[in-house]
Amino acid sequence: MQTTNTTEQQIIEAARKIFMQRGLSGARMQDIADEAGINKAMLHYYYRSKEKLFEIVFGEAVQMLLGRVNAIFAGDMPWKEKIVAAVDNYITSISENPYLPLFVLHEINQNPDRMVQQFLHGPLFPNLRAFMLELAMEAEKGNIRKVDPLQLMISIISMCVFPFAAKPLLTGVFQMDPARFKTFIEERKKFVSSFVLHALEP
Amino acid sequence: MQTTNTTEQQIIEAARKIFMQRGLSGARMQDIADEAGINKAMLHYYYRSKEKLFEIVFGEAVQMLLGRVNAIFAGDMPWKEKIVAAVDNYITSISENPYLPLFVLHEINQNPDRMVQQFLHGPLFPNLRAFMLELAMEAEKGNIRKVDPLQLMISIISMCVFPFAAKPLLTGVFQMDPARFKTFIEERKKFVSSFVLHALEP
DNA sequence: CTTTGCATTAACCAAATGGTTAAACATTTC
């Protein structure tokens, strides 16, 4: 990745930073311009309106958050390894974008219709669905305890995502400093996958 | 609870509704006034400023979300029953306030310092801490698998809270209608507690 | 009845905010 970006890219990066931190209604066009080191009029020159700019940032964010979860289940590993890899991979990728989950969650709540747009683009997580089917079959064969795959799936995602969405709350309640939180997240990778695998034992 | 409230109460209720849905920066004083069926000036007459009004609503919300989790672990039941009761209780209480988790999470992220204020009031979840200690002791005795109590605690909370924070996303991705979501939540009570208990088996 | 003190409102205000414009500046084209 180049450090010298075009103005357009600089704007998107600045917009991403501001929107992610403050949300659509909390973000100020002036702040985005300042962050990008340019004049406010430039934002409108390249991206017409705040709404348009937001849609781009939001769309990319949804892709990052949801696209990845599907991709993780793409391989043809055994299901146990798939769970371990998925958890590890997902927590790692969110670590690099800690604001992402809450940003997406909050904005979807503000305007659920925006999601509809997003889902028209691609198919609905074929890998994830295939994986859930695989789990159901393993349960049938008696290799794992019989659980609702949807409940399981959402539990896994919950355990990976929630700590980031609740970071300031957790560090506050349990008095973790930033370093402690980092090790907590690192340890969490192992914890979640082993927790899930144990829970699935017949 | 009376249906005929004082103006002050009407304002708080209206503010709660608007703030919870739109957040601090997204809420408009005019909308709160309309919701309460009164003049905008009344808001300032009773609560000086938007910020002051928000702090009241936010404080109550934190209390609802965090205060309860501590209270649930108060009794002297065996730890297994405590987990079952806590999960059931917590999911039920959030069902009645589905906007609550995301609202609190989002606003804490916007301004983490606000939390500090909240924690100065009471002690830091003595029951929750006691329960975590109890789990550690059970692990020592070999009655449950040895796990980090903090990781476990946060996992339980994650699994209870996240589905509500992500409701529109989940209903979108997994194409649930409102009724389906309701049964999903109802089933979740049993799923989560049994999932956790299985995961804790030595 | 009138005075007093609180409750309520319409009209108003200043600052913030998303967006526009016309001119200056830079780069490419011929």
Place this chain on the structure above:
DNA sequence: GAAATGTTTAACCATTTGGTTAATGCAAAG
């Protein structure tokens, strides 16, 4: 090198928004 095209800026504009004010309504106290 001048015309044309694209980029950037300062100044400006209209609307929104949190907040104020002065006048009105109104119930209780005297």
